[in-house]
Amino acid sequence: IHSNAWCVHYRPELEAKYVRRLTITTELKRALASNQSELSMVYQPKIDLSTMKVCSMEALIRWNNETLGFVPPDEFITIAEQAGLIEQVTTWVMQRTIADLSYFRQKGYGFTVAMNLSTQDIQNKPLLDKLVSILTDAALSPDALELEITESDLVADASLAIENLNALTSRGFHFAIDDFGTGYSSLAYLKNLPVDTIKIDKSFILSLATDDNDKQIVHTVLGLATAFDLKVVAEGVEDEMSLNILKEWGCDIAQGYFISRPLAKDALEEWLENSPL
Numbered sequence: 001i002h003s004n005a006w007c008v009h010y011r012p013e014l015e016a017k018y019v020r021r022l023t024i025t026t027e028l029k030r031a032l033a034s035n036q037s038e039l040s041m042v043y044q045p046k047i048d049l050s051t052m053k054v055c056s057m058e059a060l061i062r063w064n065n066e067t068l069g070f071v072p073p074d075e076f077i078t079i080a081e082q083a084g085l086i087e088q089v090t091t092w093v094m095q096r097t098i099a100d101l102s103y104f105r106q107k108g109y110g111f112t113v114a115m116n117l118s119t120q121d122i123q124n125k126p127l128l129d130k131l132v133s134i135l136t137d138a139a140l141s142p143d144a145l146e147l148e149i150t151e152s153d154l155v156a157d158a159s160l161a162i163e164n165l166n167a168l169t170s171r172g173f174h175f176a177i178d179d180f181g182t183g184y185s186s187l188a189y190l191k192n193l194p195v196d197t198i199k200i201d202k203s204f205i206l207s208l209a210t211d212d213n214d215k216q217i218v219h220t221v222l223g224l225a226t227a228f229d230l231k232v233v234a235e236g237v238e239d240e241m242s243l244n245i246l247k248e249w250g251c252d253i254a255q256g257y258f259i260s261r262p263l264a265k266d267a268l269e270e271w272l273e274n275s276p277l
C-alpha cells in the first residue's frame with residue numbers, strides 16, 4: 001500500500017536542504033583538516049558606557065569556502081554540532097583567538113576577548129581542560145577571557161553544564177548569557193548560576209530608538225539586572241540614539257555596528273590606532 005510513499009513525501013526543497021547540509025559537513029571536515037585559511041576570526045569591539053572606552057572584543061568565526069562561498073556561522077555551527085565537528089571547530093577558535101589576544105596584549109592593549117561556546121562545548125570537560133592549557137601556554141590569565149553561552153545551553157543537560165561552569169568559575173573564568181530575552185530563563189534563575197553578565201539580544205536593541213515595546217523591555221531588564229547585580233551588555237547597537245538611551249539607563253557595555261563591525265586582526269589593529277575611543 002505504501003509503494004508510492006517516497007513520491008507522496010518527496011519535496012525538492014527538503015532535498016536541497018539535505019544536499020547543502022551534506023556539502024557543508026564534507027567541506028567543513030576538509031577545511032579543518034587542511035592548512036588553507038578558509039576559516040578566520042573577526043573581532044567586534046565593545047565599549048564601556050561609563051568611560052566610552054573599548055573594554056572587550058567579541059571573537060566571531062568566519063568561513064569562506066570555494067564552492068559554498070561565505071557560509072554564515074549560525075548555519076555551519078549548528079551543522080558542526082550535529083555532525084560531531086564542533087569540538088574541532090571550537091578548538092580551532094580557541095587557539096586562534098588566544099594567539100591573537102596574546103598579540104594584542106604584547107602590543108599593550110588591555111581589552112578582554114569574549115568567546116562563544118556551544119551547548120556541547122560546555123559539557124565537554126576535556127575540551128574545557130584544553131582551553132585552560134592553551135591559555136596557560138600563552139601566559140594569559142582566565143580573566144583575559146569571557147565565555148558566552150546561551151540560555152538553552154543550561155537547559156539541555158543542566159547538571160553537567162553547571163558543574164563544568166562552576167569548575168571554571170572557581171579557576172577565575174567569567175561567563176555571560178548570550179541572546180538574553182529569547183529563551184525562558186529569568187534573571188532570578190540566573191542568580192543561582194555562575195554567570196555575572198547578560199547580553200541583551202540584538203532583536204530588542206536594533207530598533208530601541210523608535211520602538212516603545214523594546215524600550216520598555218530593555219528598561220525593565222536593566223532595572224532587574226541592577227537588582228540582581230549582573231553586568232549588562234547590549235548587542236546590536238546600530239545608531240547613536242540607541243547608544244545614548246542605553247548609557248542614560250545605566251547599561252554597562254555596548255556592542256554594534258554603530259561602534260564597529262567585526263574586524264579581522266589587521267583591520268582591528270588599524271581601527272584601534274585611529275579610533276578616538
Ligand code: C2E
Pocket residue numbers: 044059060061072073074077093116117118148178179202235236237238255256257258262
Ligand atoms: P552571537 O554570538 O549572538 O553574535 C552576535 C552576532 O550579531 C554576530 O553575527 C555579529 O556580527 C552580529 N552583530 C553585531 N553587531 C550588530 C549590529 O549592530 N547589527 C546587526 N544586525 N548585527 C550585529 P555573526 O558573526 O553572523 O554570528 C552569528 C552567530 O554565530 C553568533 O551569534 C554565534 O551564535 C555564532 N558564532 C559566531 N562565531 C562563533 C564561534 O566562534 N563559536 C560558536 N560556537 N558560535 C559562533
Ligand code: CA
Pocket residue numbers: 058116148178
Ligand atoms: Ca555571542
Ligand code: CA
Pocket residue numbers: 178179199201202235
Ligand atoms: Ca547574541
Ligand code: CA
Pocket residue numbers: 179
Ligand atoms: Ca546567536
